[in-house]
């Protein structure tokens with residue numbers, strides 16, 4: 001499993017905060033430019049995958065500029081005491097994601113560190129009631145790129161539609177047919193929203209050839 005750390009705090013993003021701390025102000029990531037940085041001739045991409053049934057994934061491969069993303073990686077990897085992280089990082093990160101996703105609000109941050117390809121997160125959905133029925137979950141990646149998989153949740157009717165061996169086989173086929181794969185690049189942002197947690201599962205599988213670390217920040221809103 002990956003190393004994990006969870007921070008929960010007050011919603012840090014307000015319009016006033018954004019004005020004092022401009023990141024990708026007023027525009028979705030990939031559509032705006034960073035203050036103080038030269039314009040890039042290549043417009044950053046924003047890919048929207050409609051999973052159907054009200055579930056959606058947004059993937060922005062170059063959410064954080066490459067050099068800046070390495071600075072963040074080094075800071076998170078080396079300087080942060082993982083057992084006592086500095087809350088300032090939470091505030092800055094949340095502001096930036098908030099600005100990239102207008103209308104979003106986050107008050108919880110989960111950090112995962114995948115030391116090598118042996119570290120993984122198995123199939124699950126972040127569908128706990130504390131996140132509400134249609135949670136928006138934003139995930140920023142630093143360091144080594146890893147695969148992120150989504151598969152349709154096996155439904156109860158399918159699981160009980162057969163008995164014994166035949167029933168189990170049918171369930172497996174159903175699960176593998178509807179699968180999406182994203183290569184989460186250094187500095188990328190992936191957002192799951194709508195009914196993605198209710199209807200889909202996601203995982204970061206083991207990768208034998210991966211030997212360097214990946215750090216992932218996952219922003220959520222916990223209902224009060």
Ligand SMILES: O=C(O)CCC(=O)C(=O)O
Nearest residue numbers: 110112121139204216218
């Ligand atoms: O590392 C990732 O990209 C996903 C992590 C995840 O699914 C989780 O923390 O719930």
Ligand SMILES: [Fe+2]
Nearest residue numbers: 124125126202
């Ligand atoms: Fe998750």
